[in-house]
Amino acid sequence: xIADQRTTMQKRVHNAQRMNRIMTVVFYCIxxxxxxxxxxxxxxxIINGIRSIYPGVFGFDxxxxxxxxFNTVYLVxxxxxxxxxxxxxxxxxxxxxxxxxxxxxxxxxxxxxxxxLPSIVVGLFGYLxxxxxxxxxxxxxAGALAVSILSxxxxxxxxxDAMRSLPKSYKAGSMALGATHWTTIHxxxxxxxxxxxxxxxxxxxxxxxxxxxxxxxxxxxxxxxNWSNWNITSKTCPLNPFRPGETLALHIWVMRTExxxxxxxxxxxxxxxxxxxxxxxxxxxxxxxxxxxVTRKQTGDNA
Amino acid sequence: xxxTLNKNIKTEISVKNLNLHYGEFHxxxxxxxxxxxxxxxxxxxxxxxxxxTFMKTLNRMNDLEQGVKIDGTVLLxxxxxxxxxxxxxxxxxxxxxxxxxxxxxxxxxxxVVYGPRINxxxxxxxxxxxxxRSLKQAAIWDELKDRLNKSALGLSGGQQQRLxxxxxxxxxxxxxxxxxxxxxLDPISTGKIEELAMQLKKDYTIVIVTHNMQQAxxxxxxxxxxxxxxxxxxxxTDDVFANPKDERTERYITGRFG
Amino acid sequence: xxxxSAFRKELGRMNDRVSEMGxxxxxxxxxxxxAFNSMSVPLCNEILKWxxxxxxxxxxxxxxxxxxxxxxxxxxxxxxxxxxxMRMISDIExxxxxxxxxxxxxxxxxxxxEVVIPEYFDEMFREMREMVADTFAAFRDGDLDKASRVIDSxxxxxxxxxxxxxxxxxxxxxxxxxxxxxxxxxxxSKYIERMADHSTSIASWITYIVKGDxxxxxxxxxxxxxxxxxxxxxxxxxxxx
Numbered sequence: 001x002i003a004d005q006r007t008t009m010q011k012r013v014h015n016a017q018r019m020n021r022i023m024t025v026v027f028y029c030i031x032x033x034x035x036x037x038x039x040x041x042x043x044x045x046i047i048n049g050i051r052s053i054y055p056g057v058f059g060f061d062x063x064x065x066x067x068x069x070f071n072t073v074y075l076v077x078x079x080x081x082x083x084x085x086x087x088x089x090x091x092x093x094x095x096x097x098x099x100x101x102x103x104x105x106x107x108x109x110x111x112x113x114x115x116x117l118p119s120i121v122v123g124l125f126g127y128l129x130x131x132x133x134x135x136x137x138x139x140x141x142a143g144a145l146a147v148s149i150l151s152x153x154x155x156x157x158x159x160x161d162a163m164r165s166l167p168k169s170y171k172a173g174s175m176a177l178g179a180t181h182w183t184t185i186h187x188x189x190x191x192x193x194x195x196x197x198x199x200x201x202x203x204x205x206x207x208x209x210x211x212x213x214x215x216x217x218x219x220x221x222x223x224x225x226n227w228s229n230w231n232i233t234s235k236t237c238p239l240n241p242f243r244p245g246e247t248l249a250l251h252i253w254v255m256r257t258e259x260x261x262x263x264x265x266x267x268x269x270x271x272x273x274x275x276x277x278x279x280x281x282x283x284x285x286x287x288x289x290x291x292x293x294v295t296r297k298q299t300g301d302n303a
Numbered sequence: 304x305x306x307t308l309n310k311n312i313k314t315e316i317s318v319k320n321l322n323l324h325y326g327e328f329h330x331x332x333x334x335x336x337x338x339x340x341x342x343x344x345x346x347x348x349x350x351x352x353x354x355x356t357f358m359k360t361l362n363r364m365n366d367l368e369q370g371v372k373i374d375g376t377v378l379l380x381x382x383x384x385x386x387x388x389x390x391x392x393x394x395x396x397x398x399x400x401x402x403x404x405x406x407x408x409x410x411x412x413x414x415v416v417y418g419p420r421i422n423x424x425x426x427x428x429x430x431x432x433x434x435x436r437s438l439k440q441a442a443i444w445d446e447l448k449d450r451l452n453k454s455a456l457g458l459s460g461g462q463q464q465r466l467x468x469x470x471x472x473x474x475x476x477x478x479x480x481x482x483x484x485x486x487x488l489d490p491i492s493t494g495k496i497e498e499l500a501m502q503l504k505k506d507y508t509i510v511i512v513t514h515n516m517q518q519a520x521x522x523x524x525x526x527x528x529x530x531x532x533x534x535x536x537x538x539x540t541d542d543v544f545a546n547p548k549d550e551r552t553e554r555y556i557t558g559r560f561g
Numbered sequence: 562x563x564x565x566s567a568f569r570k571e572l573g574r575m576n577d578r579v580s581e582m583g584x585x586x587x588x589x590x591x592x593x594x595x596a597f598n599s600m601s602v603p604l605c606n607e608i609l610k611w612x613x614x615x616x617x618x619x620x621x622x623x624x625x626x627x628x629x630x631x632x633x634x635x636x637x638x639x640x641x642x643x644x645x646x647m648r649m650i651s652d653i654e655x656x657x658x659x660x661x662x663x664x665x666x667x668x669x670x671x672x673x674x675e676v677v678i679p680e681y682f683d684e685m686f687r688e689m690r691e692m693v694a695d696t697f698a699a700f701r702d703g704d705l706d707k708a709s710r711v712i713d714s715x716x717x718x719x720x721x722x723x724x725x726x727x728x729x730x731x732x733x734x735x736x737x738x739x740x741x742x743x744x745x746x747x748x749x750s751k752y753i754e755r756m757a758d759h760s761t762s763i764a765s766w767i768t769y770i771v772k773g774d775x776x777x778x779x780x781x782x783x784x785x786x787x788x789x790x791x792x793x794x795x796x797x798x799x800x801x802x
Binding site: 172 | 391422456471
């Protein structure tokens with residue numbers, strides 16, 4: 001009797017172990033698949049880009065992509081300037097002030113919907129409101145605003161999640177010392193969330209860097225900058241946000257459609273792609289490094 | 304049941320007919336007691352009896368929760384803390400140490416001077432002075448004086464708790480509330496904190512919630528026994544533990560359930 | 562589910578053991594009275610031998626009490642009970658000891674010429690025996706009134722001791738060559754008085770168990786000291802007559 005039970009038991013254990021081994025292999029394969037995927041993508045684009053480099057490709061004239069690069073950076077800067085304060089404050093509101101009622105649920109649904117809007121739709125909205133309604137021509141600021149709309153939900157959600165995941169004892173400890181709610185938020189809770197918020201912001205910036213569809217009909221498909229013109233109201237001044245500002249991602253699209261006019265259109269597109277991929281990777285890296293650094297400072301050298 | 308222990312001792316906190324409701328639930332039923340100054344008063348009772356809830360009414364931490372309704376009076380040095388005093392002011396005079404040590408994710412120095420900073424003190428020397436004084440009072444200066452800039456989260460549990468006590472002391476309160484301050488700590492850390500409490504009672508009034516009856520007998524002067532939201536008995540610790548007046552108290556402290 | 566059930570059982574067992582020790586001691590007292598009336602040497606030897614048994618009981622119960630305090634950290638009535646047991650068994654053991662002391666003197670007397678036994682011995686023995694029996698009854702029943710009456714009865718035994726002392730003084734003056742016998746009788750009466758004393762001590766510990774009031778114990782001692790001081794001073798002034 002006991003011998004039989006033992007063999008059934010053994011069989012069961014053997015089967016379980018075999019399943020375990022199979023699944024382990026499956027998981028490693030999937031992990032490997034992702035690694036291979038990203039490597040292939042990145043390596044292909046970068047090599048292609050390197051091969052397409054020609055003298056003057058990084059120049060700040062119509063033959064080079066310097067202006068587009070600057071526009072991209074400048075646009076992301078403006079969009080962050082708008083979306084980060086609003087997003088962080090909205091996140092704080094949702095985490096600390098909003099009550100558990102229908103209004104809050106509605107706000108939450110709105111934020112989620114906003115984050116899943118297709119970027120071309122946001123771009124068209126931007127075109128309608130920031131271009132047509134205001135009677136303006138294509139300008140960088142309109143693009144920045146459109147990108148803000150896209151990054152706002154993620155920054156808000158990141159901030160709210162970061163604040164909610166903090167131990168409740170921080171707030172209790174601060175309030176018990178006679179701090180007001182706001183003091184507690186900006187002296188204890190926000191600093192404690194900083195790593196996660198910074199990560200969220202950098203990732204949002206990375207996405208904004210590569211945004212194309214939303215900028216089609218907002219920031220324009222061309223750019224003409226005169227680097228010696230520092231009159232901020234002029235249309236060719238680099239620092240004037242109210243001027244057309246084609247970005248890198250858009251430039252790729254332009255080069256590959258109407259760009260047959262340009263002799264180097266293919267090369268330019270490849271180089272833009274390479275720069276974009278490199279920058280996005282750098283952003284991710286920067287996010288991780290900053291997080292590690294801030295976390296280490298907060299939790300002591302043992303962390 | 305009201306008990307005044309000794310008419311010659313000054314009362315720090317006076318509670319009269321305190322009732323607290325969490326929505327429909329009647330959590331505290333008609334509590335009346337006087338807490339003498341410069342003594343340690345222990346609150347004992349089974350889980351859920353209301354002792355922690357009661358203690359949180361003394362520094363209005365209950366205000367932070369939803370659906371809480373409070374009736375009755377609580378006087379700190381004669382002033383009604385609900386009707387007359389501001390909650391922020393109150394919490395500077397009545398500090399609290401929690402069951403789980405909860406230092407902020409900042410340096411040790413920043414933790415200790417958090418209170419004084421938000422009270423407007425900016426002078427670096429003054430803050431340093433306050434930090435040293437508070438850490439000395441908490442009997443942890445020697446251990447930490449060489450690593451004030453290191454993160455507080457790197458300390459052991461017992462050290463973190465003493466740091467939290469120092470943080471509370473930095474604000475110079477009159478009353479210190481301790482909610483099971485040693486239940487998460489090992490016996491040695493517990494001993495250090497009990498010793499600390501006995502030292503502090505010379506200058507502060509201390510109210511301590513504890514599950515550990517030996518702790519209550521070791522360090523407290525007065526003991527209040529709570530059961531199902533009522534304060535069943537309150538008196539000098541020696542009397543309550545040697546000769547309790549209420550049958551329920553006797554049963555709880557001798558461990559006679561079932 | 563009853564919590565701390567092992568502790569409860571142990572406390573119950575100790576209560577029984579203390580009672581048992583009391584019963585053994587009562588038996589010794591009965592034997593002592595019998596030995597006194599019959600001047601029986603074999604009976605005295607029995608009493609002396611059995612005392613070891615009672616000493617052992619005291620040791621065992623004391624060790625158990627110490628163990629319980631160490632392990633269970635008793636509070637409230639549990640604490641009062643254990644603390645009282647420790648003091649009570651000491652008094653019970655002394656009562657049993659006193660029985661032995663009396664037995665020794667009975668043996669001595671049996672070897673000497675007979676004399677007229679002083680009066681009041683029967684009465685004194687009887688009173689003392691009542692007191693001790695009542696004390697153990699009060700312990701068994703938690704009877705405060707009985708315990709209080711025991712404490713009051715001590716006066717009677719003290720009074721009887723005084724009378725016996727006077728009588729023995731008289732007899733020694735009348736028949737000086739019988740002094741050895743009368744000294745023995747004196748010692749016996751002293752021991753009876755001590756036994757009554759110990760029982761009042763036990764009675765006041767019973768009060769502590771039930772009421773948590775130690776005052777009776779100390780007041781009792783204090784009153785005795787006062788009475789003793791008063792007597793000493795009156796004697797001094799009397800002797801200077």
